[in-house]
Amino acid sequence: xxxxxxxxxxxxxxxxxxxxxxxxxxxxxxxxxxxxxxxxxxxxxxxxxxxxxxxxxxxxxxxxxxxxxxxxxxxxxxxxxxxxxxxxxxxxxxxxxxxxxxxxxxxxxxxxxxxxxxxxxxxxxxxxxxxxxxxxxxxxxxxxxxxxxxxxxxxxxxxxxxxxxxxxxxxxxxxxxxxxxxxxxxxxxxxxxxxxxxxxxxxxxxxxxxxxxxxxxxx
Amino acid sequence: xxxxxxxxxxxxxxxxxxxxxxxxxxxxxxxxxxxxxxxxxxxxxxxxxxxxxxxxxxxxxxxxxxxxxxxxxxxxxxxxxxxxxxxxxxxxxxxxxxxxxxxxxxxxxxxxxxxxxxxxxxxxxxxxxxxxxxxxxxxxxxxxxxxxxxxxxxxxxxxxxxxxxxxxxxxxxxxxxxxxxxxxxxxxxxxxxxxxxxxxxxxxxxxxxxxxxxxxxxx
DNA sequence: CCCTTCTCTAGAATATTATTCTAGAATAGA
DNA sequence: TCTATTCTAGAATAATATTCTAGAGAAGGG
Numbered sequence: 001x002x003x004x005x006x007x008x009x010x011x012x013x014x015x016x017x018x019x020x021x022x023x024x025x026x027x028x029x030x031x032x033x034x035x036x037x038x039x040x041x042x043x044x045x046x047x048x049x050x051x052x053x054x055x056x057x058x059x060x061x062x063x064x065x066x067x068x069x070x071x072x073x074x075x076x077x078x079x080x081x082x083x084x085x086x087x088x089x090x091x092x093x094x095x096x097x098x099x100x101x102x103x104x105x106x107x108x109x110x111x112x113x114x115x116x117x118x119x120x121x122x123x124x125x126x127x128x129x130x131x132x133x134x135x136x137x138x139x140x141x142x143x144x145x146x147x148x149x150x151x152x153x154x155x156x157x158x159x160x161x162x163x164x165x166x167x168x169x170x171x172x173x174x175x176x177x178x179x180x181x182x183x184x185x186x187x188x189x190x191x192x193x194x195x196x197x198x199x200x201x202x203x204x205x206x207x208x209x210x211x212x213x214x215x216x217x218x219x
Numbered sequence: 220x221x222x223x224x225x226x227x228x229x230x231x232x233x234x235x236x237x238x239x240x241x242x243x244x245x246x247x248x249x250x251x252x253x254x255x256x257x258x259x260x261x262x263x264x265x266x267x268x269x270x271x272x273x274x275x276x277x278x279x280x281x282x283x284x285x286x287x288x289x290x291x292x293x294x295x296x297x298x299x300x301x302x303x304x305x306x307x308x309x310x311x312x313x314x315x316x317x318x319x320x321x322x323x324x325x326x327x328x329x330x331x332x333x334x335x336x337x338x339x340x341x342x343x344x345x346x347x348x349x350x351x352x353x354x355x356x357x358x359x360x361x362x363x364x365x366x367x368x369x370x371x372x373x374x375x376x377x378x379x380x381x382x383x384x385x386x387x388x389x390x391x392x393x394x395x396x397x398x399x400x401x402x403x404x405x406x407x408x409x410x411x412x413x414x415x416x417x418x419x420x421x422x423x424x425x426x427x428x429x430x431x432x433x434x435x436x437x438x
Numbered sequence: 439c440c441c442t443t444c445t446c447t448a449g450a451a452t453a454t455t456a457t458t459c460t461a462g463a464a465t466a467g468a
Numbered sequence: 469t470c471t472a473t474t475c476t477a478g479a480a481t482a483a484t485a486t487t488c489t490a491g492a493g494a495a496g497g498g
Contacts, residue, residue: 031475031476047354048268048354049267049268049294049354050354052454052455052456053455053456053457054454054455054456062476063476063477063478064456064457064476064477064478064479065459065475065476065477065478066475066476066477068456068457068458069474069475069476070475072457073456073457074455074456074457075268130349130350130354131349135266135267135268135269135349171425174406174409174410175406175422175425175426177405177409178401178402178403178405178406178409178426179402179425179426179429181405182397182401182402182403182404182405182406183397183398183401183402183433184397184401185401185404185405186396186397186400186401186404186405187393187394187397187401190393190396190397191393203394206390206394206398207394207397207398209433210398210433213432213433214402214428214429214432214433250446250447271483271484271485272484272485272486273483273484273485281447282447282448282449283447283448283449283450283485283486284446284447284448284449284488285446285447285448287485287486287487288445288446288447289446291486292485292486293484293485293486
């Protein structure tokens with residue numbers, strides 16, 4: 001799988017023999033990565049359907065044959081990109097949550113992560129928003145379900161004890177998620193339209209306030 | 220334009236001569252409407268890119284020539300559908316707001332409308348969510364901007380006085396919108412995945428609570 | 439009622455673009 | 469070194485969006 005490509009530590013393998021080896025060497029970007037990078041750029045700038053395989057071939061400098069060998073279809077490329085991006089977002093979210101101190105810090109910090117991730121990964125964020133699960137190929141859809149399932153488990157582990165402690169309202173998980181991240185997500189959508197970059201970060205405190213006000217135990 | 224096709228009152232013109240006229244007559248569904256209906260069904264079931272013009276032709280029983288005469292391209296069909304659906308949603312929202320009694324009723328009622336509209340227009344709702352503005356043709360994009368602009372004006376007219384009266388927090392409009400509808404929107408997204416229909420309506424009270432808690436004046 | 443003009447319908451012809459296929463190069467393992 | 473497997477390559481094919489040409493239907497004017 002390709003899902004965690006970006007998480008690969010820089011130290012993995014010393015210096016694999018490359019035909020034209022040279023000094024000052026940086027990790028060999030596999031063909032697949034080049035394709036994904038090219039596809040992201042193209043999907044983002046002209047949209048999925050307007051981006052042709054030929055465009056992707058030219059930009060990535062990877063042949064048609066290789067592209068199809070690895071991804072199977074155009075949808076396959078989009079699917080891999082989707083899984084890759086979603087994973088990156090989710091890993092960060094869980095990390096923030098686990099590292100947070102108090103409950104309020106956790107709630108606010110998670111919103112902050114959302115905002116920062118979107119600001120720092122605008123193209124990926126746009127892509128994730130536009131291409132929701134349903135148009136994904138079967139394989140990728142399974143990957144996405146796995147990722148989401150995993151995330152929900154982690155969220156729940158963090159959440160339950162705090163409900164028990166009377167710090168947070170008791171809510172079904174999907175509703176919890178919607179109230180927590182919905183506003184940030186909706187604002188992100190707005191901010192990502194148009195090419196000028198109105199930073200989301202400015203709105204972070206307000207969004208965090210709103211989340212906290214809606215989630216803290218009413219008592 | 221086709222944007223308000225669905226709003227055409229039933230009484231417009233008595234009984235236009237139809238070649239094979241018959242009793243018990245219902246308004247003549249124009250070719251364009253048939254195309255939009257077919258496209259909605261197909262886009263929803265197999266996705267935009269997998270739905271072919273040929274499929275649309277077969278299901279709508281309108282010829283290729285007519286389809287292209289009216290919509291110009293496949294994207295054009297999607298665009299018209301988008302504008303049409305967005306308009307339907309927005310008109311309802313504004314109506315609810317204007318008819319609401321107090322401020323709290325307004326805030327809650329708008330959330331209610333969102334939830335009910337999604338429940339009652341699942342396919343359209345899914346389509347709107349998947350196909351955000353950026354992949355729209357230029358013409359349609361302008362229409363969408365008009366619609367959104369109009370909505371924001373109406374929202375603002377309702378909102379300003381209530382901020383002045385100290386009933387609602389003061390927020391920039393995009394942020395207001397995000398906090399107000401973000402959670403409902405995010406939950407809708409979740410509820411519309413998978414084909415089984417978990418009604419959104421059940422969550423309405425909770426969503427309304429959350430919106431009200433986040434928007435009412437902190438004082 | 440006939441002529442003219444404009445819009446709409448139709449489907450065959452064309453162009454674009456995703457996908458498949460065949461063959462050879464690189465790589466890994468024995 | 470030999471063998472098997474994976475990867476690369478681009479030409480050939482197939483699917484599908486779009487254009488084109490011709491005619492049918494409605495609208496208006498005399």
